[in-house]
Amino acid sequence: MATFQRHRAFPWLLLLPQLAIVAIFFFWPAFQALRRSFYVQDAFGLGERFVGLSNYVAVLTSALWQQALVNTLLFSASVALGAMSIALLLATLADRVLRGAKGYRTLLIWPYAVAPAAAGVLWLFLFDPSLGIISRALGSLGIHWNQRLNGGQAMLLVIIASVWQQMSYNFIFFLAGLQSIPASLLESAAIDGAGPWRRFWTITFPLLSPTTFFLLVMNTIYAFFETFGTIDTTTGGGPNNATTTLVYKIYQDGIVGLDLGGSSAQSVILMVLVGLLTLIQFRYVERRVQYY
Amino acid sequence: MHNVTRVLASTAMVSGLALSTMPAMAATEVVWWHAMEGSLGEKVNEIADNFNASQSDFVVKPVYQGTYIENMTATISAFRAGNPPAISQIYEVGTATMMNAEGAIYPVYQLMADSDQPFDPNNYIAAVTGYYSTPDGEMLSMPFNSSTPVVYYNRDIFQEAGLDPDNPPTSWPELAAAGQQIVDSGAAACGFTTTWPSWIQLENLTARHNIPFASDANGFGGPSARLEFQQSDAVIQHIQNLVDWQQSGVFNYGGRMDQASPQFFTQDCAMLMASSASYAAVRDNSANFDFGVAPLPYYPEVIDPPANSIIGGASLWVMQGHSDAVYDGVAAFFHYLSSPQVQADWHQFTGYLPITEAAYELTREQGFYADNPGTDVALEQLTGGQTGEYSRGIRLGNMPQIREAIEGELEAALNGDKSAEQAMQDAAARGNQLLERFEQSVN
Incomplete structure (x- = not known):
């Protein structure tokens, strides 16, 4: 301890690169967004006017923004739930495989290495109303698939593409979690006469809860922020904004529409929302988590 | 942010x-x-x-x-x-x-x-x-x-449906009738589709019929312009027609930008409304059929002869x-x-x-036009008509997003979520909010 107290500056020096990155790529832009959200500015920055909270009022009262909020909640909940439950199922199954386990695992982890935009294009091809294999198959079953007009189908498409992407990430964590559960616990339960279903829900699932909680937070953040590429390549936010999420709307207003004030206000609101959501998760969901 | x-x-x-x-x-x-x-x-x-x-x-x-x-x-x-x-x-x-x-x-x-x-x-x-x-x-x-947009049509399908490939439809009623004949005869599943829906079905539609798209000479007068297309009965009627044609198979919506083109290449649709610059793409993707180029149709009861396209x-x-x-x-x-x-x-x-x-x-x-028939259609359509006050072009702020609003509402109408008139009113209301914001930002 005494050694370190003489070197007050040294730890800070070691921390500096990380702090600099956070400051430059997070705090500075966040501060800029906060500042700009109180101004109306032309695209070229030739003039700006302080408008107080009117950007915020415009955003919060906009029907399109409210729709984007609803879309985001529906989309995020579906993606998190879908990606986690499928990954858990696959991990449980893969955990039992004795022969060729490595091969299965590699195949299941693979989708994570596919770039979101590429994954989006892939699903778009499968579901293309005139060329897609899946849409043709659905057509022969009497289901008319056209995500370019049907908002519900478009939402389903982006959910499927995002779930497929995120599933692999969850799979790795669930598999690692499963493998760290002591086999003796499950064996003694089996000797006591507990069936596989019961063993899973009373032993495995509670012991996995730290992993599940971690993944819940990560998946929510993924669905909120990292699905931009998938949405942009598959639906472009359409039809009629049915798949426009909050992040996608910020892009549309800020980059396409060059409305810096309005999109800054949206991103500040989004930051607050996600902060609140994470807080709620830590306060209420984490209580039920059993660390061991 | x-x-x-x-x-x-x-x-x-x-x-x-x-x-x-x-x-x-x-x-x-x-x-x-x-x-x-x-x-x-x-x-x-x-x-x-x-x-x-x-x-x-x-x-x-x-x-x-x-x-x-x-x-x-x-x-x-x-x-x-x-x-x-x-x-x-x-x-x-x-x-x-x-x-x-x-x-x-x-x-x-x-x-x-x-x-x-x-x-x-x-x-x-x-x-x-x-x-x-x-x-x-x-x-x-x-x-x-x-x-500028033109109509590409599949000559083989025209032949099969009993239409004259050398006389493609020039007006919307003719085009609809041809589309119906194509669908009824089973020559193709759909009559026509369109790329760039807002550009072709609204911006060019208004220009060709000299209908105001927006006030202040379509925005040429300055950033205080507001949308006016929704006040035109002819525009509402056209959107209603698209909705009806979507039902009957004469029209099939194929998405935004040029997402609709494959429907023409696969011969699902007999006609494609697309940019004249798509000529090379159409030529390269039409190995299995002959195609022709026709001017963008118009409604003779609204204007005859039509003004230029934009x-x-x-x-x-x-x-x-x-x-x-x-x-x-x-x-x-x-x-x-x-x-x-x-x-x-x-x-x-x-x-x-x-x-x-x-x-x-x-x-x-x-001798380029003689060797490549149809390549001069676009220029003739652009320069041939009488230039009207509203056929010079459109100059509105936030236009990319106004297009999104129009196309979004058009999709809602085609999907049966709202009436053609309601969709256009909503598109205009959304567009006018964008125009207000633009005017605020440049003043």
């Missing part, structure tokens, strides 16, 4: 890098940012190389910056960082944003007057330059790649912040670019329209 700022910062950084790695040369460098990819991008490089070889004072450096949107964002952030390119290619819907950025742009008419290059605006095709000129006819940017595409804007030597180079390059040989070559290679009468004449003399 940090995502957006990060994109801006990184594009600025990358472009700065591109500039700094260029070798130092005695000749003055003129940097040209553009959004032409693939073979179009190679053509851009070829034009610059030929210009550079033709003289030794200036070197034009084309730099590909991604999509139109990406290039515009990159140009704006570079300007904000004090390091803009000399020339930037901006899509037609960005025109209002550019022309309202006084202090950021150097109007082309002024640039040409300040330089000693010969320049006569009357040599240019008015229907093309009008889109990029002030109401007094002063050219603000140099038209580069302009196109253009889409992009133009070249000159940015402030460079030395006189650079601007001399830009002027010399624009002079070169407007020459009949360069224009005729560009027009024939890409399907984009020539910007001067001389290039059109040269192309005709070279």
Whole structure:
């Protein structure tokens, strides 16, 4: 301890690169967004006017923004739930495989290495109303698939593409979690006469809860922020904004529409929302988590 | 927001890098940012190389910056960082944003007057330059790649359905009847589809019928313009027709931008409404059938003969912040670019329209139109009709997002979520909010 107290500056020096990155790529832009959200500015920055909270009022009262909020909640909940439950199922199954386990695992982890935009294009091809294999198959079953007009189908498409992407990430964590559960616990339960279903829900699932909680937070953040590429390549936010999420709307207003004030206000609101959501998760969901 | 700022910062950084790695040369460098990819991008490089070889004072450096949107964002952030390119290619819907950025742009008419290059605006095709000129006819940017929508039709399907492939429909009622006959005869599953729904089914529809799209002469009068298309019965009727035709199979909505084209290539749809610049793509994808080109239809009960259609595409804007030597180079390059040989070559290679009468004449003399039937339809449609007050073009701020609003509401109407009239009212209401915000930001 005494050694370190003489070197007050040294730890800070070691921390500096990380702090600099956070400051430059997070705090500075966040501060800029906060500042700009109180101004109306032309695209070229030739003039700006302080408008107080009117950007915020415009955003919060906009029907399109409210729709984007609803879309985001529906989309995020579906993606998190879908990606986690499928990954858990696959991990449980893969955990039992004795022969060729490595091969299965590699195949299941693979989708994570596919770039979101590429994954989006892939699903778009499968579901293309005139060329897609899946849409043709659905057509022969009497289901008319056209995500370019049907908002519900478009939402389903982006959910499927995002779930497929995120599933692999969850799979790795669930598999690692499963493998760290002591086999003796499950064996003694089996000797006591507990069936596989019961063993899973009373032993495995509670012991996995730290992993599940971690993944819940990560998946929510993924669905909120990292699905931009998938949405942009598959639906472009359409039809009629049915798949426009909050992040996608910020892009549309800020980059396409060059409305810096309005999109800054949206991103500040989004930051607050996600902060609140994470807080709620830590306060209420984490209580039920059993660390061991 | 940090995502957006990060994109801006990184594009600025990358472009700065591109500039700094260029070798130092005695000749003055003129940097040209553009959004032409693939073979179009190679053509851009070829034009610059030929210009550079033709003289030794200036070197034009084309730099590909991604999509139109990406290039515009990159140009704006570079300007904000004090390091803009000399020339930037901006899509037609960005025109209002550019022309309202006084202090950021150097109007082309002024640039040409300040330089000693010969320049006569009357040599240019008015229907093309009008889109990029002030109401007094002063050219603000140099038209580069302009196109106008036409109808591509499958001659084989026409034959099979008992229609005359040499006499394609010219009016909307004829087109609908032909579409119905095609569907009824089983020659194809759908009559027609459209790319760029807002551009073709609304912007060009209003222009061709000389119906106001927006007040203040479609926005040419200034940023206080508001949308007016929703007040026209003819427009509402057309949208209602599209909804009805979607039901009957005469029409099949194929998505935004040019997502609908595959439906024509796979012969699911007998007709495709698309840009004249899609000619090469249609030719390359129609190995299994013969196709023809027809002008965009009109409603004879609304207007006869129709007014001209309007253009889409992009133009070249000159940015402030460079030395006189650079601007001399830009002027010399624009002079070169407007020459009949360069224009005729560009027009024939890409399907984009020539910007001067001389290039059109040269192309005709070279026998290009005779060898490639249908390639002159676009230019005839653009220059043949009577130019009306509302067929010069559309100049509205936030136009990319207004298009999104229109297309979104059109999708809602086609899906049966709301009536045609309600959809257009909602589209206009959303668009007018965007126009109000734009007016606020430039004042």
